[in-house]
Amino acid sequence: MKGQIFKIHSDFYYVNTAQGDYECKIRDVLKKRKGTIVVGDFVELEQINDNSKQAFVSKVLPRESYIPRPKVANINQVIIVSAIKEPDLDFEQLNRYLSFCEYYGIHPVLCFNKNDLEGEEEIIAGIKRIYEPLEYPILFTSALEGNGIKEFEKILNGKITVLCGSSGVGKSSLINAVCPDLNLKTKQVSEKTERGTHTTRHCEIITLKKNSRIVDTPGFSQLRFDFLMPADVGALFREIAQIQNKYGQCKFSDCIHEHETGCKILEHPEMMDETRYNSYLQFVKEAKEYKKQVTYSGKKTESRFKTVHNKEITKISSKKRQISRRKNNQDIDKEIHE
Ligand SMILES: Nc1nc2c(ncn2[C@@H]2O[C@H](COP(=O)(O)OP(=O)(O)OP(=O)(O)O)[C@@H](O)[C@H]2O)c(=O)[nH]1
Ligand SMILES: [Mg+2]
Ligand SMILES: [Zn+2]
Numbered sequence: 001m002k003g004q005i006f007k008i009h010s011d012f013y014y015v016n017t018a019q020g021d022y023e024c025k026i027r028d029v030l031k032k033r034k035g036t037i038v039v040g041d042f043v044e045l046e047q048i049n050d051n052s053k054q055a056f057v058s059k060v061l062p063r064e065s066y067i068p069r070p071k072v073a074n075i076n077q078v079i080i081v082s083a084i085k086e087p088d089l090d091f092e093q094l095n096r097y098l099s100f101c102e103y104y105g106i107h108p109v110l111c112f113n114k115n116d117l118e119g120e121e122e123i124i125a126g127i128k129r130i131y132e133p134l135e136y137p138i139l140f141t142s143a144l145e146g147n148g149i150k151e152f153e154k155i156l157n158g159k160i161t162v163l164c165g166s167s168g169v170g171k172s173s174l175i176n177a178v179c180p181d182l183n184l185k186t187k188q189v190s191e192k193t194e195r196g197t198h199t200t201r202h203c204e205i206i207t208l209k210k211n212s213r214i215v216d217t218p219g220f221s222q223l224r225f226d227f228l229m230p231a232d233v234g235a236l237f238r239e240i241a242q243i244q245n246k247y248g249q250c251k252f253s254d255c256i257h258e259h260e261t262g263c264k265i266l267e268h269p270e271m272m273d274e275t276r277y278n279s280y281l282q283f284v285k286e287a288k289e290y291k292k293q294v295t296y297s298g299k300k301t302e303s304r305f306k307t308v309h310n311k312e313i314t315k316i317s318s319k320k321r322q323i324s325r326r327k328n329n330q331d332i333d334k335e336i337h338e
Contacts, residue, residue: 001045001055004074006205006213008039013057015045016205022047026057033060039203039215040073040160067104070203070217072162077107078219079155081165081174083114084123084140090166095279097164098136099236100220103228106162109137109155113170116142130273134238143173153178156212160205164219171218179208225286226293230256233283239272240265240280256284 003017013024022045026034037043037060044059063073080097082089094110101108110131112124124140131138139155141148152174155161163171176182203217225233231254234240240257243264244250251262258281265272272280 001047002061003043003045004205005037005039005041005043005057006207008037008203013037013043015043015055015057016207017045020053022053022055024055024057030057030060038066038071038073039205040075042074065104065106067100067106067162067219069220069223070162070215072203072205072215074160075106075162075215076159077109077155078162078164079109079111079139081111081113081163081169081171083169084112084120085117086114087166087168089123089127091275092279092282093166095276096223096225096283097220099225099233099279099283100223102236102238109139111139111141111152111165111174113141113143113174115140115147116145130276133242141174143170143177146177149174149177153209153212156208156214158211160213160215162215162217162219164221167218175206175208175214178212182206182208225283226290228287229291230284230287233280233287234265236283237272237276237280239276243268243271246271258284 001017001019003015003022005013006016006021007014011025013026015022015024024043024045026037027046030037037057041063042061043057044061045055046058047055065075066073067075067078078097078101080094080101082094089112098108098110110127112127115124127138137155139148139151141152143149156178163175165171203215205213205215207213234257247264247268250257250260250264252260255263255265257263257265259266265277269277
């Protein structure tokens with residue numbers, strides 16, 4: 001029997017199957033992998049007996065996707081929720097979430113909530129100008145008055161969605177608007193004392209409607225780009241590929257578009273919005289900290305992917321990669337010489 005883990009509680013794994021939900025423990029063979037089995041993993045079950053709703057997880061199936069915070073596998077999309085105001089729209093935070101989606105290969109949707117609050121036409125126009133050309137789906141909603149909730153509901157259909165966004169933007173309120181029975185806890189912005197605290201903490205896949213499932217724990221909270229090389233940050237910004245498609249590659253293949261000569265990104269500032277470029281520079285700065293750290297410790301880990309013809313390709317680790325014929329011949333030459 002196959003199913004999907006929707007909740008983990010110490011040693012218990014709660015699995016959703018076509019025959020209903022099961023409370024499971026894992027087989028001894030999986031004990032070593034305990035910490036790596038996460039909510040969202042597809043698994044195979046062995047029932048204890050026919051009428052019991054208890055079972056053993058005997059196998060974990062390969063993943064389609066994975067994000068680390070919250071640790072959840074096989075999600076289909078991330079909805080990045082921002083508020084048009086209260087709290088003020090934070091472009092860097094929004095771009096950070098977007099770039100994380102690009103990095104983990106998960107489809108992002110942009111949702112701008114609280115559009116019942118008036119007098120923000122300029123902000124809305126700015127959002128459209130920046131994000132429409134990047135071809136991200138965009139929603140404007142009001143959890144309070146119901147605008148755009150039908151569209152929001154439709155986008156959830158048939159998928160497992162992670163919502164992310166700063167505290168107070170209305171993630172729980174949006175879910176409550178779609179599914180009032182759930183009655184998730186929401187909190188006044190003014191009640192918040194600490195920055196970055198969230199009302200919602202645990203990680204669980206919640207079924208909203210028959211085919212719509214969500215993870216209410218905010219995705220990617222407090223993450224920084226301090227785990228990849230500066231030259232890899234460009235692949236997380238779609239406009240950089242767009243510019244290079246149109247005007248050709250930068251002069252230097254390792255260009256990080258900061259102040260190099262012959263840089264196509266710097267030559268065409270009209271093609272990349274300033275807030276986007278500033279976010280890009282900030283993420284490059286974080287990546288440089290990582291580079292410094294690995295250079296210092298001598299433990300340079302290779303980036304997980306490279307970009308070829310604007311397509312991300314997962315790199316093969318140096319251990320698994322076969323020695324090239326050229327390298328092999330060079331080694332033989334060297335040996336003969338010596
Ligand atoms: N005016 C207006 N207020 C809203 C809207 N949606 C949510 N709010 C209010 O914003 C506040 C925060 O909403 P939540 O749903 O708790 O926000 P959240 O994103 O889940 O926050 P965390 O769980 O802390 O991450 C609450 O006081 C809501 O009533 C909206 O569409 N319009
Ligand atoms: Mg919440
Ligand atoms: Zn460049």
